[in-house]
Every structure is written in structure tokens, then in C-alpha cells.
Amino acid sequence: MKVHNFSAGPGILPKEVLQKAAAACLDVNHSGLSLLEVSHRGKDVIAVFDTAVSLVKKHLGIGDDYAVVFLQGGASMQFSMVPANFLNGKAAYLNTGVWASKAIKEAELYGVTHLVASSKDRNFAYIPKGYNIPTDVDYFHITSNNTIYGTQMRTFPESPVPLFCDMSSDIFSHRIDGNKFDLIYAGVQKNMGPAGATLVVLKKELLQKIKRTLPSMLNYAIHVEGESMYNTPPVFAVYVSMLTLEWLDTNGGVEWAEKRNKAKAELFYSELDRNSQFVGTVDTEDRSWMNANFVMAAPEKEEIFKGMLKEANINGLAGHRSVGGFRASMYNAMDIDSVQVLVDVMKSFEQKNG
Amino acid sequence: MKVHNFSAGPGILPKEVLQKAAAACLDVNHSGLSLLEVSHRGKDVIAVFDTAVSLVKKHLGIGDDYAVVFLQGGASMQFSMVPANFLNGKAAYLNTGVWASKAIKEAELYGVTHLVASSKDRNFAYIPKGYNIPTDVDYFHITSNNTIYGTQMRTFPESPVPLFCDMSSDIFSHRIDGNKFDLIYAGVQKNMGPAGATLVVLKKELLQKIKRTLPSMLNYAIHVEGESMYNTPPVFAVYVSMLTLEWLDTNGGVEWAEKRNKAKAELFYSELDRNSQFVGTVDTEDRSWMNANFVMAAPEKEEIFKGMLKEANINGLAGHRSVGGFRASMYNAMDIDSVQVLVDVMKSFEQKNG
Numbered sequence: 001m002k003v004h005n006f007s008a009g010p011g012i013l014p015k016e017v018l019q020k021a022a023a024a025c026l027d028v029n030h031s032g033l034s035l036l037e038v039s040h041r042g043k044d045v046i047a048v049f050d051t052a053v054s055l056v057k058k059h060l061g062i063g064d065d066y067a068v069v070f071l072q073g074g075a076s077m078q079f080s081m082v083p084a085n086f087l088n089g090k091a092a093y094l095n096t097g098v099w100a101s102k103a104i105k106e107a108e109l110y111g112v113t114h115l116v117a118s119s120k121d122r123n124f125a126y127i128p129k130g131y132n133i134p135t136d137v138d139y140f141h142i143t144s145n146n147t148i149y150g151t152q153m154r155t156f157p158e159s160p161v162p163l164f165c166d167m168s169s170d171i172f173s174h175r176i177d178g179n180k181f182d183l184i185y186a187g188v189q190k191n192m193g194p195a196g197a198t199l200v201v202l203k204k205e206l207l208q209k210i211k212r213t214l215p216s217m218l219n220y221a222i223h224v225e226g227e228s229m230y231n232t233p234p235v236f237a238v239y240v241s242m243l244t245l246e247w248l249d250t251n252g253g254v255e256w257a258e259k260r261n262k263a264k265a266e267l268f269y270s271e272l273d274r275n276s277q278f279v280g281t282v283d284t285e286d287r288s289w290m291n292a293n294f295v296m297a298a299p300e301k302e303e304i305f306k307g308m309l310k311e312a313n314i315n316g317l318a319g320h321r322s323v324g325g326f327r328a329s330m331y332n333a334m335d336i337d338s339v340q341v342l343v344d345v346m347k348s349f350e351q352k353n354g
Numbered sequence: 355m356k357v358h359n360f361s362a363g364p365g366i367l368p369k370e371v372l373q374k375a376a377a378a379c380l381d382v383n384h385s386g387l388s389l390l391e392v393s394h395r396g397k398d399v400i401a402v403f404d405t406a407v408s409l410v411k412k413h414l415g416i417g418d419d420y421a422v423v424f425l426q427g428g429a430s431m432q433f434s435m436v437p438a439n440f441l442n443g444k445a446a447y448l449n450t451g452v453w454a455s456k457a458i459k460e461a462e463l464y465g466v467t468h469l470v471a472s473s474k475d476r477n478f479a480y481i482p483k484g485y486n487i488p489t490d491v492d493y494f495h496i497t498s499n500n501t502i503y504g505t506q507m508r509t510f511p512e513s514p515v516p517l518f519c520d521m522s523s524d525i526f527s528h529r530i531d532g533n534k535f536d537l538i539y540a541g542v543q544k545n546m547g548p549a550g551a552t553l554v555v556l557k558k559e560l561l562q563k564i565k566r567t568l569p570s571m572l573n574y575a576i577h578v579e580g581e582s583m584y585n586t587p588p589v590f591a592v593y594v595s596m597l598t599l600e601w602l603d604t605n606g607g608v609e610w611a612e613k614r615n616k617a618k619a620e621l622f623y624s625e626l627d628r629n630s631q632f633v634g635t636v637d638t639e640d641r642s643w644m645n646a647n648f649v650m651a652a653p654e655k656e657e658i659f660k661g662m663l664k665e666a667n668i669n670g671l672a673g674h675r676s677v678g679g680f681r682a683s684m685y686n687a688m689d690i691d692s693v694q695v696l697v698d699v700m701k702s703f704e705q706k707n708g
Contacts, residue, residue, distance in 0.1 A: 003386035007393050010589065018379055018388045025376035032357035032667070034372045036548035036594060037687075039361050039670060072426035072550070073571055076585035080569035106569055189586055194390035196426070196550045196588035215434035215460055217427055218569075231430035232543055234550035235364065236590060240390060313386070316393060333391075 004338035007316030008147055008291060008329040009169065010189040017243040017333075024239060040235050048239050049228055055245035059254050060178030060201060067207075067224040070238045071198045074187035075168045078198060079103040082141065082164060082183065083110035084218050085210045092116045092137045092161070096153075097124040097146040098322065099166060107141075110212075116140065123323070124149040126283040135160045138209075139182065145170035147190065148320040150293035150327060151286040156180055162206065170290045171199070172248060173332055174258035182206055191290070191331045192248075193241030196234045248332065257332050264330045264339045265289040271343040277301075277350045281325065295325035298353075305349050312345050314338075358692035361670030362501055362645060362683040363523065364543040371597040371687075378593060394589050402593050403582055409599035413608050414532030414555060421561075421578040424592045425552045428541035429522045432552065433457040436495065436518060436537065437464035438572050439564045446470045446491045446515070450507075451478040451500040452676065453520060461495075464566075470494065477677070478503040480637040489514045492563075493536065499524035501544065502674045504647035504681060505640040510534055516560065524644045525553070526602060527686055528612035536560055545644070545685045546602075547595030550588045602686065611686050618684045618693045619643040625697040631655075631704045635679065649679035652707075659703050666699045668692075 005012040028035040028044050038044060053068040060066075071077070079102050083091065087110040095101055095118035107113050114137055117128035124146060133140050139162040145152045147169040154174060156163070162182035169190040178184070183202040189195040200220070207221045216222050222230050228238075248257060269287060272280050272294055281293045296302055309317055319325040330339060359366040382389040382398050392398060407422040414420075425431070433456050437445060441464040449455055449472035461467045468491055471482035478500060487494050493516040499506045501523040508528060510517070516536035523544040532538070537556040543549040554574070561575045570576050576584050582592075602611060623641060626634050626648055635647045650656055663671055673679040684693060 001386070005387055005391055007391065010391055010394060010586065013388065013391045018390060021388075021390065022376040022379035025372055025379060031669075032355070033359055033669065034367065034375075036372060036375065037359055037361065037364055037367045040364060040549060041675075072428075072431075072588070074426075074585045077426075077571045080571055084569070102570075109567060109569060187586060194590055195394060195586045196591055213463060215438070215463060215572075216456075217431045217434055231428045232364065232541060232549045234426070234588060234591065236548055237550055237588065315385075315387065321395075 001313055004312070004314045004341050005316055005334070006314060006328050006330070006338070006342070008190075008320065008327055010195045011191065011329055011331045012333040013194070013240070013244060014247045014333045017240060017247055020243050021240050035239060036236060040229060040232055045235055048235070048242050049233070052238055052242035052245060055242070055249055056199065056201065059172055059245070059248065060176070060184070062178040062201070065204055066178070066201055067204050069200050069223045069228045070233060070241070071200055071223060071228070072196070072234055074189075074198050075099060075166055075185060076102070078166065078185040078200065079106040080109070081218050081220065082185070083107035084212060084214055085220050086138050086206065087111040088138055088209070088211050090114055090137045092134055092140040094118075094128060094131070094140070094142045095120060096127055096143050096151060097149050099146070099148070099168070100143045103141060103143070103166065124151065125281060127151050127153055127286040133157065133159050133161065137161050139164045142166070145288055145290050147291050147329075148323060149282060150288045150291040151282050152288035152290065154289075170288070172254055172257060173261050173290060175254050188237065188241045192244050194237050196237035197241055199241070244333070260336065261289045261330065261332065264334065264336050265292070267336060267339050267343060268292050268328060268330065271346055275346050275350050277354050278346060290329060290331060292328040292330065293319060293323070293325060301353055304353060308345050308349055312341055314342055314345065317342075355667055358666070358668045358695050359670055359688070360668060360682050360684070360692070360696070362674065362681055364549045365545065365683055365685045366687040367548070367594070367598060368601045368687045371594060371601055374597050375594050389593060390590060394583060394586055399589055402589070402596050403587070406592055406596035406599060409596070409603055410553065410555065413526055413599070413602065414530070414538070416532040416555065419558055420532070420555055421558050423554050423577045423582045424587060424595070425554055425577060425582070426550070426588055428543075428552050429453060429520055429539060430456070432520065432539040432554065433460040434463070435572050435574065436539070437461035438566060438568055439574050440492050440560065441465040442492055442563070442565055444468055444491045446488055446494040448472075448482060448485070448494070448496045449474060450481055450497050450505060451503050453500070453502070453522070454497045457495060457497070457520065478505065479635060481505050481507055481640040487511065487513050487515065491515050493518045496520070499642055499644050501645050501683075502677060503636060504642045504645040505636050506642035506644065508643075524642070526599075526608055526611060527615050527644060529608050542591065542595045546598050548591050550591035551595055553595070598687070614690065615643045615684065615686065618688065618690050619646070621690060621693050621697060622646050622682060622684065625700055629700050629704050631708050632700060644683060644685060646682045646684065647673060647677070647679060655707055658707060662699050662703055666695055668696055668699065671696075
């Protein structure tokens with residue numbers, strides 16, 4: 001029986017990707033060897049990285065003025081690498097949640113942070129708007145999707161300074177113009193792969209701005225020069241990311257993903273708004289298509305609802321441990337059928353317990 | 355037909371480990387979900403980490419005074435993390451090759467390095483001996499096995515200061531007393547897993563000595579506190595490491611591995627010494643059991659030998675691009691049969707071309 005995987009991350013991956021990943025654990029390209037035990041300098045692995053890089057560029061709509069590398073350490077490592085490389089005086093940050101706050105904290109080790117705006121006053125239930133981006137800063141850093149709270153920026157500000165974005169939880173989920181961004185990073189484990197790899201996309205001209213003497217592993221220029229292989233890269237995590245990008249590409253790319261994600265979000269949120277038993281926790285206009293947060297009108301009935309979820313084979317709907325409640329994560333790989341199953345359970349709960 | 359995988363790393367893994375890894379890509383613990391798409395905070399993944407940590411402790415013979423974490427970034431990241439955390443004034447290093455040299459270079463960003471001894475004078479073809487370890491340093495750093503050159507320390511100096519060791523390419527290959535070391539690290543992709551995870555073992559009391567304000571991801575105390583889950587860990591790479599540790603444990607642990615690795619090394623090196631067509635490149639007493647380096651007596655016949663290797667399904671025998679020649683890597687997972695196949699090809703080459 002199909003399990004409906006609403007996990008916030010590591011999150012759902014396409015079945016055909018998982019099947020190919022399993023096959024590669026046993027044999028890569030009819031070599032008689034597993035992908036897990038071959039040299040990263042061999043042609044099989046180099047082809048994986050080349051394909052992944054080229055699909056990333058295609059679906060962000062960017063050209064050869066950008067470098068694309070796969071690193072390790074997730075967004076958490078990027079929170080430090082970004083300022084280590086590019087914060088030479090002052091940088092601007094938008095605070096939209098726990099991850100943005102962590103990025104700000106790490107940046108403070110390297111220079112002055114200017115807080116452009118914050119939605120902390122209402123527990124990050126909205127995306128701040130109408131703020132001014134200063135012109136005397138090295139960059140402006142935003143978080144496009146806030147996994148923990150369920151808010152998302154799907155349009156982006158015009159920035160007078162280089163625009164940097166943590167897209168960990170919504171990269172490739174809808175069309176964006178990659179050229180608006182000078183640096184994009186994403187832990188791949190939400191929307192494009194398993195845990196263990198981090199995508200970094202940056203304008204090559206940025207590399208000229210690195211002034212600090214840095215540990216080699218923290219220096220973007222070294223990783224770009226080494227084409228993701230300055231040190232042994234996380235081969236399997238990048239391979240699964242490549243498979244997921246191929247799956248996206250074959251199905252119609254980000255345009256297809258956008259239609260599908262919009263349809264899933266509309267199905268879910270229209271039920272959330274209609275149903276008397278559940279309450280959304282974020283401002284309507286800032287609702288994320290990736291993570292939908294909600295609580296129960298009657299919290300004392302949570303256990304009943306949880307029992308019904310279990311019976312319907314719905315997995316991973318618990319809210320983040322820091323906020324509680326529920327969270328439906330509906331990443332690219334999720335079919336609308338799974339959202340329909342959840343909506344049906346919500347309807348059924350209302351009928352029985354409303 | 356069986357392929358004999360002599361790759362230097364990522365290296366050979368046991369067939370049964372690969373089969374279990376493939377199965378987990380499709381379904382973990384009959385959950386209906388892949389290991390690649392479930393939360394790292396769920397019970398399935400936490401059990402993986404607990405088992406891996408407990409097997410690491412068992413086979414290093416260490417107790418609860420040690421912390422064990424799985425990080426990302428390989429030994430290359432440890433080259434920086436070690437001095438960032440523990441080099442407060444001066445540290446001593448033994449230079450036995452490219453990786454040790456890189457560790458020294460990264461340490462120089464954080465303090466003074468004292469070079470205890472080096473074998474660079476003869477292209478790292480031996481392990482220096484008879485050196486003095488100073489007492490006024492924060493730690494003494496060594497590299498137990500030098501993958502590129504094929505030298506290995508199987509006995510270790512008594513150190514008057516904390517002893518730190520990069521064991522990336524020979525951890526769990528023979529019995530050691532883990533209690534001799536204050537810190538051990540290893541990229542897992544040589545002898546205990548696929549690329550993408552780094553094992554770090556350190557005495558808990560060391561954590562008191564961290565004085566710098568560090569990026570969170572570079573701070574051992576934060577990773578120990580988070581039990582490898584301060585940020586999303588590389589779940590699959592740790593899972594395969596756990597499977598490999600279970601395989602080791604079931605077969606008889608490091609005692610069994612030591613017997614088997616010694617037998618493989620003896621088989622190979624006795625042929626190398628006997629055969630007129632091949633010449634070892636390192637001092638006999640410092641030969642590694644993991645990586646055996648050699649060149650041809652008649653280098654112009656290399657292509658003939660390479661053809662014979664290919665015909666015998668021998669893979670990954672090329673030397674590192676920085677030294678050339680040949681290198682037979684015989685990690686834990688390699689059966690003696692594969693070494694016998696290589697020895698037979700060497701004999702056959704001598705008969706036909708000697």
C-alpha cells in the first residue's frame with residue numbers, strides 16, 4: 001500500500017529515481033562495480049557531475065557566467081561560507097525564520113549585519129515587505145522558502161546589491177529567473193535529492209571579491225577551480241540529485257513543476273480555508289507551496305486526527321519540534337493524489353468530530 | 355564475471371553491504387519509504403547512527419570518555435577543523451605525504467606548526483623514525499596510512515602531548531589501541547563506506563580546550579552536542595558505513611581484518627619481491643597493507659601489462675596522478691582471491707615479457 005510522504009526533509013523523491021539509485025548501488029553502467037566503490041575521478045562519476053551541472057543551469061535559466069558546484073555541509077555550512085567569502089564590511093539580511101536567523105548569526109563572525117526587516121514579531125508568520133535594501137552593503141541575503149513556518153517568497157525584490165538566496169526547500173519548484181541572483185545555495189535534501197550534498201550556484205565574477213585567507217574547504221574559488229572535486233565529493237548524493245533533475249527535465253521542467261505544485265497547494269489550502277477543524281498559521285498571501293502549516297481548532301483532538309492520518313498511510317505530517325502543530329510538505333516529487341488523500345482525511349475528520 | 359576492484363578510494367565495499375544499501379534505497383525497515391526520503395530525526399535513522407557509533411567504539415576499544423560523530427567534508431575539512439578547534443599556540447606535525455602536507459598548510463592559518471620530521475626528501479617513500487615530539491605543543495598530528503605513496507604506520511609513538519591521527523585509509527584494518535589517540539578522523543570512503551561522510555572520534559575532555567569563536571559547523575563541541583545532527587547529516591553514507599561495520603563485526607572484527615589484510619599483503623609483496631618485472635617504490639619496513647605502490651622494470655611495457663590487467667577484469671590499479679606507476683589498494687572488503695588474480699597476472703607477464 002502506498003505511503004504518502006509529507007516529510008519536511010529529507011523529503012519525498014520520485015519512485016523511478018529511487019529505483020535507479022538502488023540499481024546503481026549494485027552496478028554502475030554495466031561496469032560490474034557499484035557506484036559506491038568507484039573513483040570519483042573516473043568517467044562514470046565525472047559524467048554524473050557534468051549532467052547535474054548542465055541541468056541545474058538549464059532549469060535556472062543561467063549561462064556560463066555562473067559556476068555550479070556541489071559541496072557538503074548543507075545550508076548550515078553556507079551560512080558561514082557566504083560571509084567568510086563575501087562579507088568584507090557590512091551585509092544586509094532579511095529575517096524570515098530560524099534558518100535566516102542562523103545565517104545572520106554566522107555572518108556576525110565576519111562583519112556587520114544590517115537587518116533589513118524581520119517577521120519575528122509574529123513568529124515568522126509572514127514575509128516582510130516594503131523594506132529598503134541599503135546600497136552600501138556587500139550583498140543582500142534572503143531565504144526563499146521557510147520550511148519550519150510555511151512561508152515563501154515567489155517573487156523577489158529588485159536589489160541594488162548582489163542578491164544571495166538560500167533556496168534549500170523550494171529550488172526548482174517554480175519558474176524563477178536565475179539571473180536575478182548572484183548566489184544561490186540549497187541543501188539538496190528537500191526538493192532535489194537525498195541528504196549529503198549542497199548545491200551552490202554563483203556568478204563567476206563574485207570570485208574576484210574574496211579577500212580573506214580562508215581554510216581551503218571554505219573557499220568558493222577553490223571548489224569552482226576543482227569543479228566540485230577539490231576533495232572527494234559526495235558522489236551518491238550528487239548522483240541521486242542528477243537523477244531527480246533528469247526526472248524533472250523529462251516531465252517538463254520547472255514549468256511543469258510550477259503547475260503541479262500550484263495545483264497541489266490550491267487543493268490543500270482551499271480545504272484548509274473551508275474546513276472548520278483546522279486553522280492555517282501564516283498569512284494567506286505568503287503561504288508556501290512547499291510546506292503548509294496548520295493547527296487544530298480543537299487541539300485536544302490531535303490524537304484522533306493523528307490516528308486517522310496513520311490509518312490513511314500518511315507519513316511525516318508532524319510540525320517542526322520548535323513550532324508544533326502540523327505541516328504538510330508537498331515537494332516536487334509528490335503527486336496530487338497524496339494531497340487528495342490528506343484532504344479526504346481532513347474532510348472525514350470534520351464530519352466525525354466537527 | 356567478477357571485477358577485481360583495486361581502486362584507491364572511493365574503494366571496494368562488501369557485496370552484501372551493497373545489496374543491503376540497494377534495498378534501503380527502495381524501502382527502509384518495511385516502512386514503504388526509501389531511506390533517502392525519510393527524516394533524519396525519525397527512529398529508523400537515529401538507530402543507524404546509534405549502531406554505527408557503538409560499533410566504532412567497540413572496534414577501536416574505546417569507552418564513554420570518547421565522543422564519536424559523523425560529519426561532512428572528508429579529511430580535507432578535518433585538516434582545518436583540527437587546528438581551528440585545538441591549535442592555540444603551536445602544534446607538531448609529521449609530514450608523510452600530500453595529505454599530511456595539506457593538513458600542515460591548513461594548520462598554518464591558525465598558529466605555528468612544528469615539523470617534527472618529513473620524508474619529503476625521498477618522495478615520501480618511508481616513514482620517518484627516531485624523531486622527538488616536543489612537549490610545548492597543543493597536539494602531535496600524524497597520518498597512519500599514506501594512500502598516494504603506499505606507506506603505513508602500524509605502530510605508533512608514545513606521545514607526551516595529545517596524539518591526533520588521520521586514519522582515512524586504514525581505519526579498522528588492523529588492531530590498534532584507540533585509547534592511545536586523543537583524536538582520530540577518517541573520510542569513510544576508503545575502508546568503511548562510500549564517499550560523503552567523515553568519522554571523527556575524540557576524547558570528550560578535549561572539548562574544554564576550544565578557545566576560538568568558530569563558525570558553528572567547524573566547532574566539534576556543537577556536533578558532539580547535536581550527536582551528529584546539529585544539521586542534516588549525510589544519512590545514506592552513514593548507513594552504508596554502519597552496514598560495513600556490521601559486516602566487519604560479524605566476520606570477527608579488526609582481529610579478523612588484520613589476519614586477512616596481512617595475508618593479502620604478504621601474498622602481494624612476496625610476488626613483488628620475487629618478480630623481476632616489477633619494482634616496489636617504498637622502503638620494505640614501511641610498506642602499507644592497504645596500498646601497494648610499484649613501477650615496472652621496463653616502463654615501455656606498461657601498455658602490455660595494462661592490457662593483461664584489463665583482460666583479467668582488474669580495475670583501479672593506476673597509480674595516483676601525482677606519482678604515476680601502479681598501486682594495488684587492498685582494503686578490508688577485498689578477498690584474497692582478487693590479490694591472487696593480480697599475482698597471477700604479474701607472474702604471467704614475467705613469463706611472457708621477462
